[in-house]
Amino acid sequence: xxxxxxxxxxxxxxxxxxxxxxxxxxxxxxxxxxxxxxxxxxxxxxxxxxxxxxxxxxxxxxxxxxxxxxxxxxxxxxxxxxxxxxxxxxxxxxxxxxxxxxxxxxxxxxxxxxxxxxxxxxxxxxxxxxxxxxxxxxxxxxxxxxxxxxxxxx
Numbered sequence: 001x002x003x004x005x006x007x008x009x010x011x012x013x014x015x016x017x018x019x020x021x022x023x024x025x026x027x028x029x030x031x032x033x034x035x036x037x038x039x040x041x042x043x044x045x046x047x048x049x050x051x052x053x054x055x056x057x058x059x060x061x062x063x064x065x066x067x068x069x070x071x072x073x074x075x076x077x078x079x080x081x082x083x084x085x086x087x088x089x090x091x092x093x094x095x096x097x098x099x100x101x102x103x104x105x106x107x108x109x110x111x112x113x114x115x116x117x118x119x120x121x122x123x124x125x126x127x128x129x130x131x132x133x134x135x136x137x138x139x140x141x142x143x144x145x146x147x148x149x150x151x152x153x154x
Contacts, residue, residue, distance in 0.1 A: 037061045039070065039106075039125045039143040046154040053092050053116055053151065056107040059127050061142035064099025068129040068142070070106040075122040076114060090114050097127055099142065116151065123149040 040057040047053050055072045071094045077087045093108030106125075127142040 037127065037142045038103075039127045039145045041072070041123050041125050041145055041147055041149060043147075043149060045121075045123070045149045045151045047116060047118055047151045048154040051111045051116070052109055052154075053112055054107060054109040054154070055092050055123055055125070055149065056105065057125055057145075058103050059097060059106055059125075059143065060101065060103045061097060061099035061127050061129075062101040064097070064129050064142075066129050066131040066137070066140075068097040068099050068127065070095045070097050070108070070125060070127050072108045072123060072125045074112060074116060075124065076116065077122075088114050090116070092123075097129075099127075099129065118151050118153050120148050120150055123147065 037060060039059040042056045045053060045055045053074060055074075057070075059070050061068065072092045074090050074092055075087055076090070077085055080086050090112040091110070092112065093110045095106045095108055097106070098104060124144065124146040126144045129140045129142060130137040131140050132138075
């Protein structure tokens with residue numbers, strides 16, 4: 001067979017395969033577009049006598065190929081002597097996350113280096129996955145939530 005008829009035959013076969021209907025999938029894998037990725041923060045947190053702050057909530061993520069975790073922090077704003085505002089952010093632990101599309105609970109605890117008292121605080125929770133691009137681990141953010149929490153004595 002010469003080159004021209006062989007190329008024409010190959011091109012025709014490729015067009016035929018592209019036009020053929022795809023076979024229906026019986027159990028398609030879950031994609032991140034199928035499930036809404038979320039993280040929530042419970043409206044009440046705890047502060048122990050020793051200063052340990054405990055925050056909790058739920059999360060749901062999918063498509064995790066790398067190490068994933070739920071981190072949380074407390075934000076505290078105060079007025080400076082010059083009349084401006086300063087914000088201090090303190091991390092409150094981290095929990096390993098499973099990105100399987102199911103809803104899971106998370107709970108983080110630590111003793112912050114700044115003074116935190118019972119009452120209202122601003123809390124942020126984030127579901128993050130570390131994915132490697134070559135040798136460099138880069139964060140992939142699945143979900144973020146920020147809202148007010150009332151810290152009560154434990």
